[in-house]
Amino acid sequence: MADPTHSDPKLISREKRKTVGDITVDNPRMTCRNVNVYYGEKQAIRNVSLDIARNEVIAMIGPSGCGKSTFIRCLNRMNDTIESCRVEGEIIIDDVNIYGRDIDVVPLRAQVGMVFQKPNPFPKSIYENVAYGPKIHGLSQSRAELDEIVETSLKKAGLWEEVKDQLEHPGTGLSGGQQQRLCIARTIAVSPEVILMDEPCSALDPIATARIEDLIDELREQYSIVIVTHSMQQASRVSQRTAYFHLGDLIEVGKTTDIFTRPKHQLTEDYITGRFG
Amino acid sequence: MSPYSLMILLLCLSSAAYYLGKKKAFAVSADVGGARQLHSRPTYYGALAARWCGIPALILFAGWLGLEDHIITGMVVSELPETLQNLPADRINLLVNDIQNMVTGNIVSREVDDVMRAAADHYRHLQNISSAALAVLVLAVGIGGMLWVRSRIVPSLRARNHVERIIRYLLIFCSTIAIFTTIGIVLSVLYEAIRFFHAVPVTEFLFGLKWSPQMAIRADQVGSSGAFGAIPVFAGTAMISAIAMLVAVPIGLMSAIYMSEYADRRFRDAAKPLMEILAGIPTVVYGFFAALIVAPFIRDAGTTIGLDVSSESALAAGLVMGIMIIPFVSSLSDDIINAVPQALRDGAYGLGATQSETIKQVVLPAALPGIVGGVLLAISRAIGETMIVVMAAGLAANLTANPLATMTTVTVQIVTLLVGDQEFDSPKTLAAFALGLVLFIVTLLLNVIALHVVRKYREQYE
Numbered sequence: 001m002a003d004p005t006h007s008d009p010k011l012i013s014r015e016k017r018k019t020v021g022d023i024t025v026d027n028p029r030m031t032c033r034n035v036n037v038y039y040g041e042k043q044a045i046r047n048v049s050l051d052i053a054r055n056e057v058i059a060m061i062g063p064s065g066c067g068k069s070t071f072i073r074c075l076n077r078m079n080d081t082i083e084s085c086r087v088e089g090e091i092i093i094d095d096v097n098i099y100g101r102d103i104d105v106v107p108l109r110a111q112v113g114m115v116f117q118k119p120n121p122f123p124k125s126i127y128e129n130v131a132y133g134p135k136i137h138g139l140s141q142s143r144a145e146l147d148e149i150v151e152t153s154l155k156k157a158g159l160w161e162e163v164k165d166q167l168e169h170p171g172t173g174l175s176g177g178q179q180q181r182l183c184i185a186r187t188i189a190v191s192p193e194v195i196l197m198d199e200p201c202s203a204l205d206p207i208a209t210a211r212i213e214d215l216i217d218e219l220r221e222q223y224s225i226v227i228v229t230h231s232m233q234q235a236s237r238v239s240q241r242t243a244y245f246h247l248g249d250l251i252e253v254g255k256t257t258d259i260f261t262r263p264k265h266q267l268t269e270d271y272i273t274g275r276f277g
Numbered sequence: 278m279s280p281y282s283l284m285i286l287l288l289c290l291s292s293a294a295y296y297l298g299k300k301k302a303f304a305v306s307a308d309v310g311g312a313r314q315l316h317s318r319p320t321y322y323g324a325l326a327a328r329w330c331g332i333p334a335l336i337l338f339a340g341w342l343g344l345e346d347h348i349i350t351g352m353v354v355s356e357l358p359e360t361l362q363n364l365p366a367d368r369i370n371l372l373v374n375d376i377q378n379m380v381t382g383n384i385v386s387r388e389v390d391d392v393m394r395a396a397a398d399h400y401r402h403l404q405n406i407s408s409a410a411l412a413v414l415v416l417a418v419g420i421g422g423m424l425w426v427r428s429r430i431v432p433s434l435r436a437r438n439h440v441e442r443i444i445r446y447l448l449i450f451c452s453t454i455a456i457f458t459t460i461g462i463v464l465s466v467l468y469e470a471i472r473f474f475h476a477v478p479v480t481e482f483l484f485g486l487k488w489s490p491q492m493a494i495r496a497d498q499v500g501s502s503g504a505f506g507a508i509p510v511f512a513g514t515a516m517i518s519a520i521a522m523l524v525a526v527p528i529g530l531m532s533a534i535y536m537s538e539y540a541d542r543r544f545r546d547a548a549k550p551l552m553e554i555l556a557g558i559p560t561v562v563y564g565f566f567a568a569l570i571v572a573p574f575i576r577d578a579g580t581t582i583g584l585d586v587s588s589e590s591a592l593a594a595g596l597v598m599g600i601m602i603i604p605f606v607s608s609l610s611d612d613i614i615n616a617v618p619q620a621l622r623d624g625a626y627g628l629g630a631t632q633s634e635t636i637k638q639v640v641l642p643a644a645l646p647g648i649v650g651g652v653l654l655a656i657s658r659a660i661g662e663t664m665i666v667v668m669a670a671g672l673a674a675n676l677t678a679n680p681l682a683t684m685t686t687v688t689v690q691i692v693t694l695l696v697g698d699q700e701f702d703s704p705k706t707l708a709a710f711a712l713g714l715v716l717f718i719v720t721l722l723l724n725v726i727a728l729h730v731v732r733k734y735r736e737q738y739e
């Protein structure tokens with residue numbers, strides 16, 4: 001039995017909330033250092049440092065409201081759309097700090113794509129949904145090339161077989177799981193290097209979830225994937241590394257197998273054994 | 278007893294019925310083991326008693342007041358001397374009018390003779406009897422209703438269900454009032470329009486190219502047989518509405534886009550109320566703004582570049598009407614743009630779309646059906662608008678494509694046809710109803726289409 005005071009997160013001193021585990025990796029794709037995020041006066045992320053490796057799936061877990069979404073939205077500056085949000089610290093991709101001056105978010109978001117919790121296809125045709133990104137970034141010279149991109153993206157997202165005869169139908173007419181795969185295809189179509197997924201399966205049934213998990217596993221060969229999830233089974237199934245967040249702090253990072261079998265921090269252990277959160 | 282005091286008495290009686298009913302409910306519940314054993318809460322028994330006391334009495338009251346005049350007049354007329362009774366109907370009407378005037382103490386149009394005075398006295402006498410009878414009857418019905426319900430209050434009486442049913446009937450009654458009023462208006466307009474179409478063929482009205490609704494007053498009068506081709510009038514309406522839409526739609530839509538997508542909170546908080554003030558200005562005020570400032574300005578501007586602009590022009594009216602409609606378009610579009618889910622914008626931003634790309638390619642296409650619906654509603658407003666056109670565009674029905682000419686619209690013609698006339702039997706006045714009918718059909722169609730489009734849009738995100 002753990003010391004009961006440890007179960008109450010408020011009683012744990014700041015000292016004990018320093019990140020445990022190795023935040024660094026060899027040859028990282030993205031590097032975050034001392035990231036602080038504020039919504040107005042309120043601090044939502046405290047001094048988080050973390051590397052994101054190439055060809056890995058890293059899972060973000062933690063109780064609701066701990067800042068998982070806030071953190072991954074920093075990685076492609078989606079927080080810019082929230083007026084009150086302010087980000088401090090460094091997030092580096094390809095030796096450039098994305099919060100540095102003179103950074104254009106348009107190419108950044110093409111490079112770091114995002115899939116949202118609720119499938120949000122545009123109210124356009126399936127084809128248009130996938131073609132939208134390549135069109136605005138000018139990725140194709142001709143219609144044939146665009147067709148090619150749409151087809152490969154849908155194939156990678158595992159949706160091609162189901163929709164190849166109805167590309168002109170509205171994307172909003174698909175089932176929830178299909179819509180989510182359509183959104184993944186849409187993201188893949190702009191050839192990102194990192195894909196951020198914020199609870200991509202929370203609106204889906206177990207079968208659709210299993211398909212997306214398989215898909216994530218395949219996508220890892222080409223992309224780095226950051227996935228937020230509330231399901232610890234899902235985290236252990238799809239990810240190689242796991243990061244545990246708690247009230248804005250990054251508490252522990254490590255190999256997924258280690259985190260789930262030998263957590264080093266008391267809070268992590270409490271969370272994965274279901275004592276709170 | 279005057280109707281007012283009777284009404285107040287009836288209200289007091291109903292309140293008393295409420296308390297009596299409630300008390301009775303408590304009383305009967307005491308025998309069976311407390312208020313919990315009642316079918317409904319005690320207040321429902323009170324409410325039931327109050328309704329049975331008030332509503333039948335009220336219906337009687339209304340019916341009596343509606344028929345009273347008619348019956349008393351009939352009785353007075355039947356008492357008049359033979360000679361007067363044999364007069365033609367319209368003379369008798371005048372007579373009755375005079376008698377009524379004498380009763381209320383107004384000035385009478387002829388010298389007062391004994392017969393008249395007797396009739397007036399008789400009238401007054403009958404009125405007194407009637408109001409006394411009414412008071413007695415209404416109170417009797419009220420008290421009777423109250424006692425009847427009270428006597429029937431037992432624990433198993435389903436008072437709540439009864440009360441709720443009465444309330445439901447009341448709601449149905451109120452909602453049908455609006456429906457019947459609409460039907461009544463449509464039928465009366467239709468009736469008058471059909472009378473008009475007896476005088477002027479439908480085809481001539483709908484397809485005629487000349488509008489000059491002056492009829493000969495005497496048969497031997499020359500040169501004014503009247504022409505009732507409605508095309509110029511409808512063309513004027515279409516032209517002025519089109520000009521108004523050309524002003525209102527782009528400006529309204531773009532201001533809505535700015536407000537909902539770009540403006541920060543502080544600007545929005547300041548600008549929205551200002552927009553609403555624009556919507557609150559009475560149209561007459563817009564009218565003299567158009568007539569005194571915009572029209573002369575357009576005329577002078579036209580003169581300087583060598584155009585001949587009349588001092589009342591379709592352009593002036595259309596421009597000002599457009600300004601009037603801007604807040605309508607912008608607030609409707611604003612609502613619709615705001616209803617586009619943030620998730621769609623996030624999706625576009627997440628792919629690296631810029632703000633303007635997101636708005637042009639994702640937000641606006643998603644909002645388009647709703648915006649179209651809003652614009653159609655705005656068009657029906659423009660078509661129905663009268664004051665601005667009366668003041669700024671004139672009365673002459675010119676069939677022309679030149680927006681600088683004087684023009685007129687359907688609503689303006691309806692006003693000019695009816696103002697000052699008392700008799701509704703010449704084709705000239707009846708023409709107003711035909712115009713009204715066609716206008717009604719046009720705006721109805723526009724509204725139906727608009728509502729349909731808006732509803733379809735709503736389904737999209739569900």
Ligand SMILES: Nc1ncnc2c1ncn2[C@@H]1O[C@H](COP(=O)(O)OP(=O)(O)OP(=O)(O)O)[C@@H](O)[C@H]1O
Nearest residue numbers: 039044062063064065066067068069070071082084
């Ligand atoms: N737009 C916002 N404005 C102000 N505060 C916000 C905003 N979004 C999030 N927050 C706050 O920031 C903190 C972290 O929120 P975040 O959405 O990142 O949590 P989360 O870990 O993703 O939670 P969940 O698992 O429920 O999705 C919360 O306390 C939340 O109240």
Ligand SMILES: [Mg+2]
Nearest residue numbers: 068069070198
């Ligand atoms: Mg979240």
